[in-house]
Amino acid sequence: MEELEIKGQVKSKKRVADHGEVFTNPREVNAMLDMVKQETERIDSRFLEPACGNGNFLAEVLRRKLAIVEQRYAKSQQEFERYMVIAVSSIYGVDILEDNAVECRARLFKLVDEKYTSLFKDKCKDECLRSVMFLFNRNILWGDALDFTNPVTKEPIVFSEWSAVNGTMLKRRDYVFRFLVEKTHQFSLFNDEGQPAAIDEPVRDFPLIHFLKLGLDE
Numbered sequence: 001m002e003e004l005e006i007k008g009q010v011k012s013k014k015r016v017a018d019h020g021e022v023f024t025n026p027r028e029v030n031a032m033l034d035m036v037k038q039e040t041e042r043i044d045s046r047f048l049e050p051a052c053g054n055g056n057f058l059a060e061v062l063r064r065k066l067a068i069v070e071q072r073y074a075k076s077q078q079e080f081e082r083y084m085v086i087a088v089s090s091i092y093g094v095d096i097l098e099d100n101a102v103e104c105r106a107r108l109f110k111l112v113d114e115k116y117t118s119l120f121k122d123k124c125k126d127e128c129l130r131s132v133m134f135l136f137n138r139n140i141l142w143g144d145a146l147d148f149t150n151p152v153t154k155e156p157i158v159f160s161e162w163s164a165v166n167g168t169m170l171k172r173r174d175y176v177f178r179f180l181v182e183k184t185h186q187f188s189l190f191n192d193e194g195q196p197a198a199i200d201e202p203v204r205d206f207p208l209i210h211f212l213k214l215g216l217d218e
Helices: 013-019 026-034 056-073 077-089 098-123 126-139 177-184
Strands: 047-049 091-095 140-142 158-165 169-176
Touching: 026 056, 047 056, 056 077, 056 091, 056 098, 077 091, 077 098, 077 126, 077 158, 091 098, 091 126, 098 126, 098 140, 126 140, 126 158, 158 177, 169 177
Parallel strands: 047 091, 091 140
Antiparallel strands: 158 169
């Protein structure tokens, strides 16, 4: 692979030619996110990047959310963990290149791990980090956002809606990405009330689960 060009905006000329892959630089990312600054600082406000690359936009959204979680809840490890997991559950991405999706997950996880460790050091819980990784594996997907399928298997992209219930519990519902987009005519997963826009039934509905027990059964 050719060396990175344009300050990290391009991985290789071939990827630009084959996929139109050019990453947005940090200055532009921040300028665009500042236009919706209030939403980026809402812990549970959902963000979807339908061509997420290695996570330039999503990483900055996550940084902003984690800063709010730290500001409000750093004095209580349990509260920090709960709201950190909620923040993570609100981040969604799709990329047509598998290595980008893998790199994006790792990048976002590193942000969480570093913040969590800096605050609680040896008191950090493995189960909390496992839940975080499970969420990134469910929310950052390898897929084509134009035809709503995995590029190789052609299986439909399915996203999970995560909703906090009764403090420490999460509710998961899975929805087919194509139906969400076709019903809303925009890349928006869920409406302001946290409900799937104009979708009556999920493709799968899960029982409530404690936020520290995500991924135990999968």
